[in-house]
C-alpha cells in the first residue's frame with residue numbers, strides 16, 4: 001500500500017509533517033549539508049528581531065536529566081542583515097521557510113514583518129511570543145500586548161501568521177483560543193518550560209540568568225498535554241513542539257491533535273533524527289495499514 005505522509009498546512013501540501021524548531025537549526029542554511037532537507041515539511045529559522053541582539057551572558061546552556069536548559073536571549077543578526085546575508089540562500093533550498101520573529105512591543109514585530117513582506121517566497125511567519133516585553137514579563141502573560149502583536153501583524157503580513165505560545169501561562173488552551181479569535185492562522189505549542197539548575201560545588205546557578213527554558217525529552221508529556229487540550233478547543237492547525245526525538249513521539253503529538261511537529265533539542269545532539277523521524281513515520285503507517293498520515297490528526301481515543 002502506498003502511504004502518504006504529506007500534510008495540508010496553511011494552504012501548502014508539505015512533504016512531511018516534520019519541521020525544525022526555531023533556534024536549534026541555525027538560520028536554516030548551515031545544516032543544508034547535514035540532512036536531506038527535501039524530506040522536511042518546513043524549516044523554521046532562528047528568531048529574528050528588528051535590531052541585532054548579542055543575547056545573554058555565558059553560561060547560557062546547561063544539561064539536565066533527559067534535556068537541557070538554555071538562556072540564549074534571542075541572540076541574532078537582526079532582520080536587515082538576515083535578509084541581506086541569509087534569506088536569499090534559504091529561499092533557494094526548495095523547502096518552505098517559516099521565519100520566526102520576536103520583539104518587545106507590537107511595533108518591533110510590525111517593523112520586522114514590513115521588511116520580510118518584500119520576499120514573497122517566504123511561506124509563513126512564526127511569532128515568538130515567549131520573549132520579554134518592556135515590563136520584563138513575557139508577551140504571552142500580557143494579554144493586551146499579546147492581542148495587539150497578533151492583530152497588528154495580521155493586518156500587514158503577506159504571509160500566514162503562526163503564534164508560538166509559552167507554557168508559562170495559566171491556561172495555554174484558552175490562550176490558543178484567544179490567538180485564533182484574534183486572527184492567528186496556526187499555533188505552535190510550545191516553547192520551553194521555565195526551569196533552573198544549581199552547581200552544588202560552586203553553589204551558583206548553572207545559567208547566567210539564574211532561570212532558563214527547559215527542552216528535550218523531559219518536557220514531552222507536558223507539551224503533549226498542551227497540544228491535546230488546545231486541540232479540543234481550536235480549529236486552526238497546531239504545530240506540536242517539545243521533546244520530540246523520533247517518529248513515535250511525533251505520532252503521539254499528531255494523535256493528540258497536532259497537524260505538524262517540530263524537533264529542536266534532539267537535532268542538536270544528532271541532526272539526522274529529523275529525517276529518521278520522517279522515514280520511521282512512513283514505516284509506522286505501512287505497518288498499521290494506514291494510507292494517509294492526516295487521518296491520524298487528533299485521533300486519540302478517549
Ligand SMILES: Cc1cc2nc3c(=O)[nH]c(=O)nc-3n(C[C@H](O)[C@H](O)[C@H](O)COP(=O)(O)O)c2cc1C
Nearest residue numbers: 021022023047128190191215216242243263264265
Ligand atoms: C538552544 C535553543 C535555542 C532556542 N531558540 C529559540 C528561538 O530563537 N526562538 C524560539 O521560538 N524558540 C527557541 N527555542 C525553543 C525551541 O524552538 C522549542 O520550542 C523548544 O526547545 C522545545 O522543543 P524541543 O524539546 O524539541 O527542543 C530554543 C531552544 C533551544 C534548546
